[in-house]
Amino acid sequence: xxxxxxxxxxxxxxxxxxxxxxxxxxxxxxxxxxxxxxxxxxxxxxxxxxxxxxxxxxxxxxxxxxxxxxxxxxxxxxxxxxxxxxxxxxxxxxxxxxxxxxxxxxxxxxxxxxxxxxxxxxxxxxxxxxxxxxxxxxxxxxxxxxxxxxxxxxxxxx
Numbered sequence: 254x255x256x257x258x259x260x261x262x263x264x265x266x267x268x269x270x271x272x273x274x275x276x277x278x279x280x281x282x283x284x285x286x287x288x289x290x291x292x293x294x295x296x297x298x299x300x301x302x303x304x305x306x307x308x309x310x311x312x313x314x315x316x317x318x319x320x321x322x323x324x325x326x327x328x329x330x331x332x333x334x335x336x337x338x339x340x341x342x343x344x345x346x347x348x349x350x351x352x353x354x355x356x357x358x359x360x361x362x363x364x365x366x367x368x369x370x371x372x373x374x375x376x377x378x379x380x381x382x383x384x385x386x387x388x389x390x391x392x393x394x395x396x397x398x399x400x401x402x403x404x405x406x407x408x409x410x411x
Contacts, residue, residue: 267345284411290403291323291374295327298393298397299323300393333363
């Protein structure tokens with residue numbers, strides 16, 4: 254039904270199957286998985302060291318900002334997905350239309366901002382990867398490519 258800001262009645266029983274089938278819930282789950290992949294790839298294999306020097310460096314053209322940016326937006330996106338997932342769970346229980354309006358606007362605003370940040374992240378990681386010398390990457394090339402790929406996918410999932 255079409256009630257105030259997406260819910261017909263407040264206070265109805267929670268139906269898990271119906272909840273998970275909602276498009277915004279599916280998109281949120283996909284976005285969380287993509288964010289998890291990006292920051293896991295960068296935390297796991299985004300830093301390397303040379304055999305003669307034990308100090309770690311970011312495999313994206315030795316630019317630590319690239320790894321930190323990818324990890325930062327990935328972690329924050331994952332946490333935001335969890336937060337907005339919980340908002341989606343409790344949304345039908347909220348009867349105040351003003352609260353509903355602010356939650357919907359916060360979700361839209363955050364999603365727009367994070368779409369932009371994922372686009373910047375994709376461009377930044379791709380640029381730094383294009384300047385990375387092949388001899389500087391012993392392991393982690395697949396993780397770097399996966400981080401770039403899922404940064405690109407995240408633009409559309411958000």
